[in-house]
Amino acid sequence: MEMYLCFDVGGTNLKSAIITNEGTIIIKRSVSTQTEKGVTGVIHQFQEIRDVLCRKLAIDAKEIHAVSVGIPGFVEMEKGFVTRAINLGWENVSIADMVTDALDYPVFIINDANAAALGEMWKGAGNGHEQMVCLTLGTGVGGGVIANGHIINGTHGLAGEIGHSCVRMKGGRPCNCGKKGCLETEASASAIGYYGEQAARNGQSTILAKKWQETGEITSKDVAEAASQGDSAAQKVLDTAAYYLGLALANMYTITAPSRIVIGGGAAAAGDLLFAPVRKWFDYFVFADVKGTDLIVPAALGNDAGIIGLAKLADMKYTSSSMSNL
Amino acid sequence: MEMYLCFDVGGTNLKSAIITNEGTIIIKRSVSTQTEKGVTGVIHQFQEIRDVLCRKLAIDAKEIHAVSVGIPGFVEMEKGFVTRAINLGWENVSIADMVTDALDYPVFIINDANAAALGEMWKGAGNGHEQMVCLTLGTGVGGGVIANGHIINGTHGLAGEIGHSCVRMKGGRPCNCGKKGCLETEASASAIGYYGEQAARNGQSTILAKKWQETGEITSKDVAEAASQGDSAAQKVLDTAAYYLGLALANMYTITAPSRIVIGGGAAAAGDLLFAPVRKWFDYFVFADVKGTDLIVPAALGNDAGIIGLAKLADMKYTSSSMSNL
Secondary structure, eight states, rough: EEEEEEEESSSSEEEEEEETOOEEEEEEEEOOOOOOGGHHHHHHHHHHHHHHHHHTTOOOOOOOEEEEEEEEEEEETTTTEEEHHHGGTEEOOOOOHHHHHHHHSSSEEEEEEEEEEHOOOOOOTTTSSSSSSEEEEEEEEEEEEEETTOOOOGGGGGGTOOOGSHHHSSSSSOOOOOOBBBBHHHHHHHHHHHHHHHHHHSSSSSHHHHHHHHHHHHHHHHHHHHHHTTTTHHHHHHHOOOOHHHHHHHHHHHOOOOSSEEEGGGEEEEEEEHHHHOOOOOOOOOOOTTOOOOEEEEEESSSHHHHHHHHHHHHHHHHHHHHOOO | OEEEEEEEOOOSEEEEEEEETOOEEEEEEEEEEOOOHHHHHHHHHHHHHHHHHHHHHHHOOOGOOEEEEEEESSEETTTTTTEEEEGGTTTEEHHHHHHHHOOOOOOEEEEEEHHHOOOOOOOSTTOOOEEEEEEEEEEEEEEEEETEEOOOOOOGGOOOGGSSEEEEEEEOBTTTOOSBBBBBHSSHHHHHHHHHHHHHHTOHHHHHHHHHHHHHOHHHHHHHHHHHHTTTHHHHHHHHEEEEHHHHHHHHHHHOOOOOOEEEEEGGTTTTHHHHHHHHHHHHHGGGGGOOOOOOOOOOSSSGGHHHHHHHHHHHHHEEEEEEEE
């Protein structure tokens, strides 16, 4: 049995786990990411966490075979290089080499949404699907594209950024990426909350207006709840998000033709209130040969998708590097 | 030196060649495709052509190492299976096995636009780019998507059908695929001709109106010529096609992030009259990190892209199958 030490580095939380080559989480832990201390600060956290986890499991650090790190940004996987991770404040960092120097393991890195895609492929809703796409609808829209069982990383690690495909040619909201009308500004959990708040402010939805007066904000969860109570404005917000998701996914389909599309993240909690219109609009936009298939499913692993995918990455890379040493 | 026998099967012409593993075309030949005789008729043509080419080169048929076939339709490469090739009238055909039975070689098959993509990657405008996309703007819009040097084939061979990505959400023309507003109906050579003819009929372009009265039709070449003479309606037709190409390519970029995008086919002959606005609109729609790069280039191999790509496919597959026999 191999054991892998996995770090899912978020802008807020640093999740970690030791996971077997069969995907069993032996131990996990979450701490605040000390982004203010820069790259070396985070690597120092890795060392501390490694020591804590090994002590708790009463194992020697040498029993860990490899380290896998998920990063919210553009990652050149083969080079072990982060081009840019805005929420961490990292730019052009040879993170894999730095972690190897500090911890003395083989180190593999991957974009966080790509890790979630691998996790869902291995142990979740994409199990058995080597042609797969995974979207995470949270603050932004993360994406991971898998062909023949491997993540498509692309030039400078820019593949899988489906959240920045343009779905509103005119009149879209400004996106963090510098463009307008990205899928992210129309169909992320934040976007659904934003349009729900608009419906509350405009008096289109009594339920959302009441919620907004109580709490001062509207989340995608509030929109889903209002929709489930038959609120037509809330249903319209979900249907519009679904329209843009259906369009982007149908066009994505023409590129890689996956056999499974997995959607996770906060907004996916709306369930069929979101998935039914997403499937409807996907069928509307996708070319005729694909209609009627049941491609689009909810993610299954929740918050563990990332760390489980990190273990899968480590296992694929560690096994292939061991093989090449034979 | 290995020699491969390559067949690029079109609805009208059946192109063939014997090509070395270094990409040198030793001999080539083109005949009319006898589609009316069905699959077996075409395979019979393969046999005849093989005999003719071998006789002309004074080589024994056994000196050919493998056969590679390009097909205008949905091709499951690993299975050697054609799901559907409308222009040939083929549906659910195990073509690779049938050709092996008839000719007694290892046989590899691929979609024709995918073959052109491999050709451009190997010996053309995509040379050295293992992350690449190739579009062919002809009667339709063919596409090939390459990641890590290999064609992405997708479920049921449906990957790379970028021509059927939806670029006009409302008001698009009907496409052969059964949908409306596909890239193919807005930016193929035929589409450019169609919109040029509209400009002639509506009296928006004197140059195109004159041409139309003379010949009864407007081709993409006519539109390019009128545009080069400063005809603003013709320039508008090219700019509109470029708008949709730029949009589709920018959104494609978010999926696989290629380092090169090659555009060929009849419409590409317009040169910078088309490429300049395509690059402009691509930069407009693509997310900010990509702007300013010189990704989009004209194809270099012309009509030979397909057969050269077929030789590349044969070489990749033949070499890897020989390796696995070691």
